[in-house]
Amino acid sequence: MPDSNLTPEQFAQLMKLTPQDAVDWLMARNLMRETFAWEDIFQAEHNTQFTISRLARVDLLQDIYDGIVANVNGNLSRRDWMRDVEQLLRERGWWGLNEVTDPVTGDVVRTRFDAARLKLIFDTNTSQAYAAGLWERAQRTKKTHPYMRYVTMDDGHVRPKHRAWHNVTLPIDHPWWDQHFPPCGWRCRCRAEPMNQEDYDLGYTESRPGAEFDANAPIVQTPLVKIAPPSPMVDYVNTRTGQIVQVADGIDPGFGYNPGKARSQALKDLEQAKLQRAAKGIADAAKKDGMSE
Numbered sequence: 001m002p003d004s005n006l007t008p009e010q011f012a013q014l015m016k017l018t019p020q021d022a023v024d025w026l027m028a029r030n031l032m033r034e035t036f037a038w039e040d041i042f043q044a045e046h047n048t049q050f051t052i053s054r055l056a057r058v059d060l061l062q063d064i065y066d067g068i069v070a071n072v073n074g075n076l077s078r079r080d081w082m083r084d085v086e087q088l089l090r091e092r093g094w095w096g097l098n099e100v101t102d103p104v105t106g107d108v109v110r111t112r113f114d115a116a117r118l119k120l121i122f123d124t125n126t127s128q129a130y131a132a133g134l135w136e137r138a139q140r141t142k143k144t145h146p147y148m149r150y151v152t153m154d155d156g157h158v159r160p161k162h163r164a165w166h167n168v169t170l171p172i173d174h175p176w177w178d179q180h181f182p183p184c185g186w187r188c189r190c191r192a193e194p195m196n197q198e199d200y201d202l203g204y205t206e207s208r209p210g211a212e213f214d215a216n217a218p219i220v221q222t223p224l225v226k227i228a229p230p231s232p233m234v235d236y237v238n239t240r241t242g243q244i245v246q247v248a249d250g251i252d253p254g255f256g257y258n259p260g261k262a263r264s265q266a267l268k269d270l271e272q273a274k275l276q277r278a279a280k281g282i283a284d285a286a287k288k289d290g291m292s293e
Helices: 008-015 020-027 043-047 058-072 078-091 115-141 197-202 259-288
Strands: 096-101 108-113 147-151 169-171 191-195 204-207 220-223 233-237 244-248
Touching (some): 020 058, 020 259, 043 259, 058 078, 115 259
Antiparallel strands (some): 096 108, 147 191
């Protein structure tokens, strides 16, 4: 836990989105898996597995995955990644329209790789990685910044239900963040920001909409929303497995989880499993040596 007397500069440095936590999350997803529908790997399963729907080549998955890790690690731009992946897919005969056979249904399905799809693949994976990294940083700094604020781009492209969450500011460990930690859908541009007690008590945020066009744009004060909004759950049927899951209304199926929190829980589960195995090994060794009955 950080020192409660951190200066603003020290906190800014600590919260700077250096990529290590994001890279750690990506590196943990080192199990390549061929899938034929986005529902084949659902929600928190993405913490350990990497896939691109209908790309039936594990070697290509590995190359694309390595490129995303390199980008988040600061070694490659999105433009460079897209250029390299397009060249790779062209060389392997996967650029443009292809047909693959779904092993579950036996159907021949079409898949297209073009610039728009590469952007979606890149943006989805990197935004999830940065969300996981931000969550882990926020956990380390919650002594000085115990709240999290939901922030939209506040423009005409924001989903109406996401706009209703703008400025929702709750304790970091509030259960609302279990499903509402952005991104909350495909191409979602929302983000979360840590907040200290002083700003929370002030009760509002300040912004200058249009400042990029008008240096004299007036400051707008927007009140914080300090109560979790209603969060009705809706049933979603995974068409691949038949499993019924509940997702908060306004969140795209597959995004109803907190990547950073899910990763932390997965690490705890792994540690507990190792401890249990170790405990059994110690007990077995003791029996073998006649140290216990």
